[in-house]
Amino acid sequence: MDLRRLRYFVAVAETRSVGKAAERLRMAQPPLSVQIRKLEAEIGAPLFRRGTRGMDLTEAGQALLARASEALALAVDGAEAARAVAAGKRGRLSVGYMFVLANAMLPRLIPELRRSVPGVDLDFAELSASTREARLLDRSVTVALCMPAINHPEIQVARIGAQPFMLAMPIRSPLARLGAVPMARLQGRPLIALPPPEQDPASSAVAALLRRHQIVMPIASRVETVHSAMSLVLAGEGLAIVPACAQLGAPRGIVFRPLRDAADSIDIAVCWRRDSQSPLISRFIKCAEKAVARL
Amino acid sequence: MDLRRLRYFVAVAETRSVGKAAERLRMAQPPLSVQIRKLEAEIGAPLFRRGTRGMDLTEAGQALLARASEALALAVDGAEAARAVAAGKRGRLSVGYMFVLANAMLPRLIPELRRSVPGVDLDFAELSASTREARLLDRSVTVALCMPAINHPEIQVARIGAQPFMLAMPIRSPLARLGAVPMARLQGRPLIALPPPEQDPASSAVAALLRRHQIVMPIASRVETVHSAMSLVLAGEGLAIVPACAQLGAPRGIVFRPLRDAADSIDIAVCWRRDSQSPLISRFIKCAEKAVARL
DNA sequence: TGCAACCCATACGTTTTCGGTATGCCAATG
DNA sequence: CATTGGCATACCGAAAACGTATGGGTTGCA
Numbered sequence: 001m002d003l004r005r006l007r008y009f010v011a012v013a014e015t016r017s018v019g020k021a022a023e024r025l026r027m028a029q030p031p032l033s034v035q036i037r038k039l040e041a042e043i044g045a046p047l048f049r050r051g052t053r054g055m056d057l058t059e060a061g062q063a064l065l066a067r068a069s070e071a072l073a074l075a076v077d078g079a080e081a082a083r084a085v086a087a088g089k090r091g092r093l094s095v096g097y098m099f100v101l102a103n104a105m106l107p108r109l110i111p112e113l114r115r116s117v118p119g120v121d122l123d124f125a126e127l128s129a130s131t132r133e134a135r136l137l138d139r140s141v142t143v144a145l146c147m148p149a150i151n152h153p154e155i156q157v158a159r160i161g162a163q164p165f166m167l168a169m170p171i172r173s174p175l176a177r178l179g180a181v182p183m184a185r186l187q188g189r190p191l192i193a194l195p196p197p198e199q200d201p202a203s204s205a206v207a208a209l210l211r212r213h214q215i216v217m218p219i220a221s222r223v224e225t226v227h228s229a230m231s232l233v234l235a236g237e238g239l240a241i242v243p244a245c246a247q248l249g250a251p252r253g254i255v256f257r258p259l260r261d262a263a264d265s266i267d268i269a270v271c272w273r274r275d276s277q278s279p280l281i282s283r284f285i286k287c288a289e290k291a292v293a294r295l
Numbered sequence: 296m297d298l299r300r301l302r303y304f305v306a307v308a309e310t311r312s313v314g315k316a317a318e319r320l321r322m323a324q325p326p327l328s329v330q331i332r333k334l335e336a337e338i339g340a341p342l343f344r345r346g347t348r349g350m351d352l353t354e355a356g357q358a359l360l361a362r363a364s365e366a367l368a369l370a371v372d373g374a375e376a377a378r379a380v381a382a383g384k385r386g387r388l389s390v391g392y393m394f395v396l397a398n399a400m401l402p403r404l405i406p407e408l409r410r411s412v413p414g415v416d417l418d419f420a421e422l423s424a425s426t427r428e429a430r431l432l433d434r435s436v437t438v439a440l441c442m443p444a445i446n447h448p449e450i451q452v453a454r455i456g457a458q459p460f461m462l463a464m465p466i467r468s469p470l471a472r473l474g475a476v477p478m479a480r481l482q483g484r485p486l487i488a489l490p491p492p493e494q495d496p497a498s499s500a501v502a503a504l505l506r507r508h509q510i511v512m513p514i515a516s517r518v519e520t521v522h523s524a525m526s527l528v529l530a531g532e533g534l535a536i537v538p539a540c541a542q543l544g545a546p547r548g549i550v551f552r553p554l555r556d557a558a559d560s561i562d563i564a565v566c567w568r569r570d571s572q573s574p575l576i577s578r579f580i581k582c583a584e585k586a587v588a589r590l
Numbered sequence: 591t592g593c594a595a596c597c598c599a600t601a602c603g604t605t606t607t608c609g610g611t612a613t614g615c616c617a618a619t620g
Numbered sequence: 621c622a623t624t625g626g627c628a629t630a631c632c633g634a635a636a637a638c639g640t641a642t643g644g645g646t647t648g649c650a
Contacts, residue, residue: 001370003298031638045381052646060381067373071366075296078362079338086340086355326609347617
């Protein structure tokens with residue numbers, strides 16, 4: 001069963017003539033006649049009644065015509081759909097993000113994406129620091145918004161921005177009266193820490209910052225997520241050093257202050273599998289850069 | 296866009312391996328590999344990710360796979376449907392019948408047909424004597440139950456039975472007291488006649504019968520249909536000479552008597568276009584013969 | 591009645607394309 | 621480092637399709 005034969009068949013059925021169909025198909029009449037007869041032989045039944053003025057579908061031919069034209073349409077539609085997906089005009093983009101970035105970026109990013117890649121199904125998934133690599137590698141997300149970037153040979157990274165660290169504290173904290181907090185004032189104060197570096201590289205940046213200024217902060221608690229850290233800060237358990245974007249969506253009762261003398265910042269990056277050549281990725285990066293630019 | 300390529304593509308997609316797919320398709324691996332690459336060239340985008348352990352669909356490939364397997368299924372289904380229609384296992388049979396036969400035959404015929412050709416859509420249309428040929432020739436009915444047969448070079452006929460003529464009269468008619476009515480008793484009585492021969496050959500059989508017995512019956516009325524004739528008989532307008540099967544479904548108040556000395560009968564026939572080679576026709580004839588046998 | 595026009599079918603030679611075999615290349619494995 | 625597994629490439633023989641030329645039937649007009 002050959003698709004070309006079906007295409008020929010449909011043409012003959014629609015023009016009710018081998019000659020007309022041959023013209024439409026830009027071919028000579030005899031080979032078309034042969035192909036139609038071969039199709040009939042393959043089916044095992046006549047599909048046309050040959051009259052003196054052209055051809056006329058038999059009942060069997062009508063039964064075939066309905067399905068054949070549908071199959072034909074599906075085949076070309078399949079090719080077009082594949083091309084559209086390859087061109088990034090259609091498809092699915094699964095976006096993973098880390099919670100710290102959600103409140104700051106998603107409200108900008110999502111409308112930007114819808115404008116940039118209409119016709120693409122978007123879905124969003126929050127990633128934890130411990131699973132984000134796996135989610136990219138098994139393709140359950142196509143791109144990930146990370147802070148900082150993932151370091152892995154199979155994963156490619158585009159830096160789209162950076163965030164300075166800020167100190168989060170309860171509003172009643174004495175440090176809250178300062179416009180910017182000198183690093184020295186952190187000495188000895190309890191810290192709400194995020195998971196250790198092997199799970200979350202962000203915490204290693206904080207550790208490096210403190211080490212460089214020779215500050216020691218006892219660890220009051222380790223928590224998994226930034227918003228757990230916020231809860232503990234609010235409860236007065238200690239201070240947290242977090243990227244500036246964490247301010248958005250933080251509970252009332254917590255204030256943020258820049259750290260004087262600390263130029264450290266943490267990268268915001270888009271990460272994806274090196275072998276995902278989807279053109280949606282570069283479009284996504286453009287959108288993410290725009291969303292970051294307005295932070 | 297070739298259906299064979301799509302079949303190959305689906306096989307590779309499902310087995311996730313060129314080698315395995317080649318085995319399933321009973322062909323060598325290299326030509327299959329070539330065909331897949333040609334398909335990718337035709338689409339203009341890679342459909343698979345080549346890994347070290349087999350092939351893996353890209354997003355574009357997934358988009359194609361869904362449509363391709365559907366198109367494939369439609370194509371084979373189309374071929375099967377055409378074969379089924381050609382074999383009379385499926386399709387449509389449009390049955391025309393003349394009213395006189397309806398009450399006598401349809402109650403037997405329809406269940407017989409449903410048993411004999413399940414899966415075939417049946418539809419029924421009453422035919423008038425004046426249009427039955429045209430309805431066959433333009434294929435708006437496939438077969439026609441006629442009495443008597445149609446005589447036309449394009450129309451083929453199978454005689455399936457015959458009906459003797461009977462005399463229809465009001466129950467109060469003096470002739471109703473006889474078991475069989477001698478032809479002579481018809482002399483001079485008013486006749487309800489059907490359309491003249493060029494429109495309805497049945498009436499010519501009646502005319503021939505009367506002529507042979509040298510009976511003259513003045514024509515009280517000409518009517519189009521047997522059931523109009525029955526109404527006039529009931530109203531006392533005259534007598535009617537009709538095939539025996541007209542008894543079924545005739546109104547109360549009309550009685551039927553055989554005509555003594557009149558061995559004439561009128562054929563019941565199945566008629567169809569000579570070029571309608573549908574196998575449903577021969578099945579229909581068998582069913583009609585069974586239905587007639589029990590009259 | 592004869593001739594031209596129309597349409598589909600058949601025949602044959604040329605070209606395209608497909609499938610098989612042999613082989614190369616790369617990565618993973620032991 | 622050799623072996624294995626898997627896909628890609630090269631080349632050749634075979635099959636199928638296309639085009640041209642032609643036959644045969646019917647319609648329509650002179």
